[in-house]
Amino acid sequence: MSSKSLSLKNISKRFGNVNALDNFNLEVGVGELVALLGPSGCGKTTALRVVAGLEHQDAGTVLVADKNISDVPAHKRNMGMVFQAYSLFPNLTVEENVAFGLQMRKVSKHLRLKKAHELLDLVGLDSQSKRFTHQLSGGQQQRVALARALAFEPEILLLDEPLSALDAQVRVNLREEIRRLQISLGTTTLFVTHDQEEAMAISDRVGVMNNGVLEQIDTPDALYNKPASSFVASFVGTMNRIPAHISNGMVEIFGSKVVALKRGNESGKVHALIRPESISVVATTTQGNAKVLTRSFMGASSNIICQTADGTIVQSLMTSASTGDLLPGSSVQLRILSSEVLVANV
Amino acid sequence: MSSKSLSLKNISKRFGNVNALDNFNLEVGVGELVALLGPSGCGKTTALRVVAGLEHQDAGTVLVADKNISDVPAHKRNMGMVFQAYSLFPNLTVEENVAFGLQMRKVSKHLRLKKAHELLDLVGLDSQSKRFTHQLSGGQQQRVALARALAFEPEILLLDEPLSALDAQVRVNLREEIRRLQISLGTTTLFVTHDQEEAMAISDRVGVMNNGVLEQIDTPDALYNKPASSFVASFVGTMNRIPAHISNGMVEIFGSKVVALKRGNESGKVHALIRPESISVVATTTQGNAKVLTRSFMGASSNIICQTADGTIVQSLMTSASTGDLLPGSSVQLRILSSEVLVANV
Amino acid sequence: MAKALRIKFQPPLAITLLILGFFVFLPMLSAFEYSIRTPLTGGYGWTHYIWAVTEEDFLHYILRSMWLAGVTVLITLFVLVPTMTWLHLSNSKVRGLIDGLSLLPLVIPVVAFAVGAQISFPEFVQNTVLELPFLYFVLALPYAYRSLDIGLNSIPLKTITEAARSAGANWLRTITSVIIPVIRGSVMATIALTFALSLGEYTLTVLLHWDTFPTWVTYVAQDNILGAIAISMMSLIIPFLILTVITLFVPERTIQGRK
């Protein structure tokens, strides 16, 4: 395949008074899938649009395979892009949509339809090739958009929240499919999303952005287990923030003393950052340290939301089998299961 | 509160040639939250709209606290309804929206604004009361819609996929909030959704619908662990369908023989229905029985998708710690962890 | 994503403004300049304007045209708002047909229309000037219909209506307290379009032998073209005020707010 590496060097971009990107740097290797993750307004979409050529940076350079493409117009960049939704051309059939990029590249009708069918086959929609796009479901439309973006063998694939307008079930299926296709074609991919679960599930590396800068870029495991900042810790996965007091490097939580992992100069009153799966909830007949608010059944596991005597909301994730007696309103004892916790300033 | 019980008796409703509801029965107790779950077109929304009076049934009766309301027009039914999205009145402020139902009931301006603020406080939006609705995020808009539906103390609360237009994170937070509010106000609630996770997470009971009839109605735990049909088994939670052969009440899966739990007259070639958490994946240096396709990191647990030698796709859910060496393409050994499996005809 | 607030030089915009300037503003200004010339002294003066306002027919005809236009607006709103709300909610197949029919008055030559009305309408209709608002309504229909159609299409009408009803509003209140306020911009545009068209209608009025402001202006123009221009200029103020109102209540775009 024609896949290339991508690098952004010292990109800055302002909109009015807002710094969308502030001296932003990113490297994506050949065949790698990197996700940019962050809250809305963090600059992730701007970064992707600068790569696509749909926005022009105020400063910095975009390199594809070490070639500076900063001044190449969007339609000559040879990048496949999948948008949030509704980007298909409603006047064209499915196969004509997929063949559009090749038509613009003056490929003969026979060849471009052959290629379109090849890609529709890959996304499991070859049987729908003669239909119009409004006859397809949201998930099918995004599959067609993916096929269209890949049909002209782009050097880079750009995914701009392609799943955000879809239903939960379709979203999960399609993200797995995108990943399988991306691995098998080996296309270098930049994927922008605000959904941490999505980013973590299918990426080689995830870059967490905030206010136009990259806070941390790392593998999903590393981000989850070794977050570089309190922002990353709270944004990636669910994180309880429990008020505690630090002394001699230890914090006391639910009656147990555990080692505090400090990032900076946290001291005195702090928040202990604890994952839901590191908290156990046990029903007590005596006075416990919390009360159950709700129990959500999630299949293999259940999510228990409790409130401690001082009003803190605590979330715990346990196997469903062990939560049968945790009814809303019942008195429970919370315990921490790990021997170390991250702490952050209040 | 003024909460009442709801029952639908032998409701039928056709649209053209489609039987949206076919002799449908449902009972919802006082203060209970019942979800109707099913694929699109299964009739769940029609059932809700019949209760609201927005559709009129061809046959059958709707009872609220044993009073027949079948012929009461929608605006006199006193039911609070929350729609999928964009149901707020864009010309009114947040507080005016919430007070709308009371205004229609000729409550004095002072009293209705007082009540509106009370409810906005409950959904955490009292500070936004003077704003217009387009200035709010999607999640905030749905909170206002919820407050509006509850402001006139409805006998029944009807939720028509209120979360489906929201982002994943907001969706999870709001569903927990709806449940907490519903428990504390004790309002009888009918909740329609196509998202099984959502239904399972916050309902007292979940009714699974298909083709206009209720396939099963039960607690989330019971639906997950004792599905009444192959449709329910596959629709609720993720379910692997693995081809197997049944003989003497036993099926062989991944080399182990396990007891087959039969629902009907399943025999010969069957599908074994196995939850992802009941399958373990272990890396092997020798020839395994499957290959890893993708590994999705989900925080505490990871999702492994494998393909067996005969092409079957198998999904497994394991703690993230035990999946570090399961890279795409690596050879693995699948094992079944339970001693009994449900089977269904191919 | 914020956009730069500065207005940069943009070729398409420049072309539009240039064309509007040359073909709209230039004629307007020239006509005005011409109407205030005083050929005898060689300078400028308000002679023709003073003549116009002291002419007692001026007030008579402009008031008559205004109340006819007002009645036309009322007919338009009473007929179209409930009908079109129903058409949009029902998803009925006839909607496409009505969409097409509403364009008909645009292509029917007014001559044929006037002669036909004279022949076919019963005496009691033709004896009253109230025949005009109904005919103006028909002439304005294509524009009024489109304008309300935009408004009703730009809102999630079905959901909003059902939300109002389930919150306790009957149909009348749903239309008056919810739908009309929500498509306020469209309704204002419809009012303005219908009012302006009724106020300026000439051909049909003349053919049916009625006298209104435009026919009077044309009559004046035969002897005193400068006086007629002065009158037109002054009558412009009225629709201009209406235009200002529309611009203040700019039609809502889609509520969802696409990115």
Place this chain on the structure above:
Amino acid sequence: MAKALRIKFQPPLAITLLILGFFVFLPMLSAFEYSIRTPLTGGYGWTHYIWAVTEEDFLHYILRSMWLAGVTVLITLFVLVPTMTWLHLSNSKVRGLIDGLSLLPLVIPVVAFAVGAQISFPEFVQNTVLELPFLYFVLALPYAYRSLDIGLNSIPLKTITEAARSAGANWLRTITSVIIPVIRGSVMATIALTFALSLGEYTLTVLLHWDTFPTWVTYVAQDNILGAIAISMMSLIIPFLILTVITLFVPERTIQGRK
């Protein structure tokens, strides 16, 4: 959710059809009936129609009006499609201003407009009949602008444009191969509105001393009202064909398809 296909009796629909029937179809049919009367024999005949088509001016003027209308349509599309695409994409503050300005021709009295044009336009513009299409373009602007606006608002323009560009289409191809086909319905409606308005424009044409089909019909009507009606009836066929075209290419509703 499927809807019953049967068309039930519905009061609002009945009212609309009744009003349209009384004020549109009745006059039309009466005019037609009147035009085929033969007072001498007491029956019906095609006398006036035969007279009209044998009149050599008929073809001359209708062809002239049609090519002027055709030029107006071309001017409208060339000016408006790129400008409005740009306005919609740019999200610029000037869009509201242009939206308002595009309504101006609706409220300017044609008399003032015509006199102004005569005074202010340079000689070489006034010497050619090509002055008319530009003025017709201005008169049709409010409708053409609204109609294209509906189309551009009903599609996710920004996303579709960016999808076309990132797939390799330059600006020209994006407009011609993507935007215009996607808002086909709107473009057809714009063409039809502009064409019909240009074909029927009378007041401005007369005031500027040009002869076109409508001025000729009026001239004929002075001596031979039945002949004029016959001519009008036949000229109706042309816009009617155009109307059929619009109805076939019904404007797209929003692509998202709200429930």
